[in-house]
Amino acid sequence: MTHRINVFAEGLWxxxxxxxxxxxxxxxxxxxxxxxxDRQG
Structure with a gap:
């Protein structure tokens, strides 16, 4: 469960x-x- 949360957080980052x-x-x-x-103008 924590592994999935870490992968999800890394994906968001x-x-x-x-x-x-x-x-x-x-x-x-x-x-x-x-x-x-501006230069052209």
């Missing part, structure tokens, strides 16, 4: 970490696009 990682990447891409847009 991996999922949360992946979401945070993707959010950070998308934010970085948005700032890059905004900066390039």
């Amino acid at each position: 991996a999922l949360g970490g992946g979401i945070l990682y993707i959010n950070c990447l998308s934010l970085l891409q948005q700032t890059k696009v905004n900066n390039s847009g």
Whole structure:
């Protein structure tokens, strides 16, 4: 029972970490696009 809970918790941690990682990447891409847009303007 505890083993299943540990696997479930590790899965949640991996999922949360992946979401945070993707959010950070998308934010970085948005700032890059905004900066390039400002330069063009």
